[in-house]
Amino acid sequence: MIFFQLFVTFFKIGLFGFGGGYGMLSLIQQEVVVNHPWMSSADFTDIVAISQMTPGPVGINSATYAGYTALQNTGADPWVCVLGSSVATFSLVLPSLILMLLISRYFMKYANHGAVRSVFDGLRPVVVGLLLAATLMLCNRENFGSPAPTREFVTGIALFVVTFALTKGIPLGSGPKGPRKIKIGPIKMIIIAALVGILFL
Numbered sequence: 001m002i003f004f005q006l007f008v009t010f011f012k013i014g015l016f017g018f019g020g021g022y023g024m025l026s027l028i029q030q031e032v033v034v035n036h037p038w039m040s041s042a043d044f045t046d047i048v049a050i051s052q053m054t055p056g057p058v059g060i061n062s063a064t065y066a067g068y069t070a071l072q073n074t075g076a077d078p079w080v081c082v083l084g085s086s087v088a089t090f091s092l093v094l095p096s097l098i099l100m101l102l103i104s105r106y107f108m109k110y111a112n113h114g115a116v117r118s119v120f121d122g123l124r125p126v127v128v129g130l131l132l133a134a135t136l137m138l139c140n141r142e143n144f145g146s147p148a149p150t151r152e153f154v155t156g157i158a159l160f161v162v163t164f165a166l167t168k169g170i171p172l173g174s175g176p177k178g179p180r181k182i183k184i185g186p187i188k189m190i191i192i193a194a195l196v197g198i199l200f201l
Helices: 002-016 020-035 041-053 058-072 078-110 114-138 151-168 186-200
Strands: 170-175 178-182
Touching: 002 020, 002 058, 002 078, 020 041, 020 058, 020 114, 041 058, 041 114, 041 186, 058 078, 151 170, 151 186
Parallel strands: none
Antiparallel strands: 170 178
């Protein structure tokens, strides 16, 4: 039964997950944490972190790990968990495969058509909203600790602020080659945060 639920759930996410992998994260979290409590919010956050660090699109990686974790939390055998990963991954990419096969022949021909451009103009703000929703849903007690002046909470907030600032870039003024700023990539920031967690949490 859970395999059928995984298939339907991730097929639906793949069908409506506009905006790429990051746009899918809020949909995946809503389904696997809220609608089907296959894992906790902390589990999902770990999945997103691992998906960032491993090769491949973050949405597909998240689906793969989510499928595995969903079966693992039921006490299933590791090989059964691998099957859960396969079902989740396949069902996520299946809608895109079907749609691209159907519309690729006609898309370039009508790409500049007014109605087509209007559809994409309407989708862009939705993508931004989905990204923001994914961010806000991860701002919870499980990921930051109790909202009290504890070491876990203070460290979590500090990591959040520093990560946001450094991945966006902190201006350092002008230099011979133009504006300078300090900026760290997401993967390096995840490694740094992991080391901070080992040392202080």
